[in-house]
Ligand code: SF4
């Protein structure tokens with residue numbers, strides 16, 4: 650069982666589904682313009698007041714591309730009065746002046762996505778020539794202004810041959826950590842799945858091949874490095890839907906923050922309570938008791954099994970012969 654938190658300690662805000670890039674596997678299916686119904690900054694500030702009162706001490710802000718959101722800098726500074734703030738971006742809009750402005754908001758850390766270690770691979774995925782160079786420059790500007798940087802890398806078939814080059818690149822640019830993340834069947838990624846997804850064996854081989862240079866930390870979202878985090882997860886999408894985690898965005902809708910206090914949703918929604926409880930059919934036999942793996946990620950468990958309590962097939966010990974290259978029809982149609 651998981652600790653039963655009375656209120657969420659951390660909150661992810663997906664501010665917008667607008668982005669200047671056109672990534673082939675964008676989870677949000679972003680376009681260049683905001684979508685109808687996205688909350689404005691005044692609405693986000695009211696929400697931030699509410700959840701800080703209810704105990705939130707960390708905000709993780711993402712998009713789309715959050716730097717496209719009018720009023721973002723103001724919002725970051727607003728969050729940073731009471732909480733650790735972190736931002737996820739593709740980095741191409743960060744020049745020296747923007748890095749300076751971000752630093753002045755009190756931003757604690759930035760996460761910048763790269764989709765390849767070369768312009769050819771990255772720009773080929775992002776769909777915008779020059780985005781690799783701009784993202785690398787964005788990392789350098791953040792580092793130069795004293796903002797700690799994580800480089801994020803989503804593990805696709807196309808990126809595997811460049812993984813170690815990405816680690817070298819991260820170190821050369823001054824990032825202090827790289828997050829190697831599993832690919833989720835969401836948005837445009839599920840439509841491209843046969844082309845970009847890897848089998849579990851291929852994923853594990855890629856993870857084991859990682860050779861980070863000295864001083865560079867690597868975080869990866871496979872067991873046992875990464876455990877189930879539903880127990881403390883809280884997130885709101887661009888339209889004000891409480892969804893628990895951005896990786897659940899297509900599978901749940903716990904209610905609107907426009908009509909309910911997040912804390913009431915947290916305490917009252919039965920599925921949300923269940924996901925946080927850590928009740929699963931099976932955990933990893935070697936370490937579920939000691940390390941609290943709680944069956945792995947609930948998003949991928951649900952995607953492949955259709956049951957919230959199912960084992961996570963991205964986990965070597967819990968995979969049960971599930972072919973990760975074959976997405977269920979139910980997910981493809983959703
Ligand atoms: S940078 Fe991120 S938000 Fe923008 S299109 Fe690519 S995946 Fe989507």
Ligand code: SF4
Nearest residue numbers: 878879882894946948
């Ligand atoms: S769905 Fe997965 S990534 Fe999201 S909070 Fe739950 S375990 Fe963590």
